[in-house]
Amino acid sequence: MTGLQILGTGRSLPRKVLTNEDMRQFVDTNDEWITSRTGIHTRHLCQEETCTTLAAQAGKKALEAAGLSPKDIGLCIVATFTPQWATPSVACLVQKELGLPYGIPCFDLNAACSGFLYALDTARALLTAHDTKYALVIGAEQISQVLDFSDRSTCVLFGDGAGAAVVTLSPQHPYASLLGSDGAQSCIWAKGPGPDPSHLQMDGKAVFRFAVDIIPRAVHGLLEKTGLSLSQIHHVVCHQANSRILDYAAKKLQAPEGLFYQNIGRYGNTSAASIPICLDEMSRDGLLTPGKRVLCVGFGAGLTWGACLLTF
The missing domain is CATH 3.40.47.10 (Thiolase/Chalcone synthase)
Incomplete structure (x- = not known):
């Protein structure tokens, strides 16, 4: 592939x-x-x-x-x-x-x-x-x-x-992915353009439960798909929604200290921008050297989720 x-x-x-x-x-x-x-x-x-x-x-x-x-x-x-x-x-x-x-x-x-x-x-x-x-x-x-x-x-x-x-x-840069959704509108939503727009609405507890479940499931699913173990992953880059979500998921996966990259303290939740912002920071800080494997996980409204393996 x-x-x-x-x-x-x-x-x-x-x-x-x-x-x-x-x-x-x-x-x-x-x-x-x-x-x-x-x-x-x-x-x-x-x-x-x-x-x-x-x-x-x-x-x-x-x-x-x-x-x-x-x-x-x-x-x-x-x-x-x-x-x-x-x-x-x-x-x-x-x-x-x-x-x-x-x-x-x-x-x-x-x-x-x-x-x-x-x-x-x-x-x-x-x-x-x-x-x-x-x-x-x-x-x-x-x-x-x-x-x-x-x-x-x-x-x-x-x-x-x-x-x-x-x-x-590039055949020299292995890549794998999985994507999913479940059509659960009520956890987080906002009306689009029109005569009756609305502000973003979110059930924080429901989103937390979803996130701490889907991150480990997505990680395990992608590792199974690629035949890799977590010990062969150099960085995990999740959507930056909440530090408690990321800490909880890392603990659930028994991930080593520092495996999960975090910058939410500086930027908050930037939705679709959060993972590429992380990747740019990491690249410019010299963390993404050739051969490094990075496992990315996204989760959000829809509810949607996704994971991919990037090789640098």
Whole structure:
């Protein structure tokens, strides 16, 4: 089976940083309450930025890291549930912003917090089926536009941001994936554009139960599929939803200290952007050296989940 190589990564965050203490100005909370329950200290929120500008900036950095120009890209997919417009897609707006070639397929994909992994798998399938070499895959969210900032159960959790990767097929870089969903709407949802929009709604306890169950199941499922053991995995990169979820899942898997990468303290939950933001941080910090195996796990509204094995 043809593998998938990440050639370069990039990330983009809004300039405005909102601390837990800042949030006390408009919602009944404090740093201790937020940190002890989520592990989050700060998050970035859009002011002049949009989902599109974040996606384009992350994509530009990924291209630079890959040593490619926009004209080399034959496919662009943006994973998001908070696009700037219902239509055109963020991907088409990124195509224009970056000067990607005329006539290539560009589209958005919505699998919520699992979206980047769905987009990677989709990009791999399209690269396999069509005569094109490089794809730009982006996870981008402007979640602040769907938050109720008087609801401390949700508004303290989320941040805006984007992460991107340039990928190509490569037999030297083994890849495997699994994807799933169960159609459970009631745990987390938000109405889309229309005459009666709504803020993001979430049953935190139900989401926690789902996440701490699906992460170990997805990890075990992918390890079984690849014939690997957890000891052969160098890093586990999960969607950054809550530090307690990640700690609980790591303990359930009896994972060694430090195997699960975390940066939620700096960015909060950035949905489809969280995994590519992690990968870019890790790459630029020298953690993703050749031969490293990284197991990624996403989970979110839908309910959706996904996992993939990346080899660097």
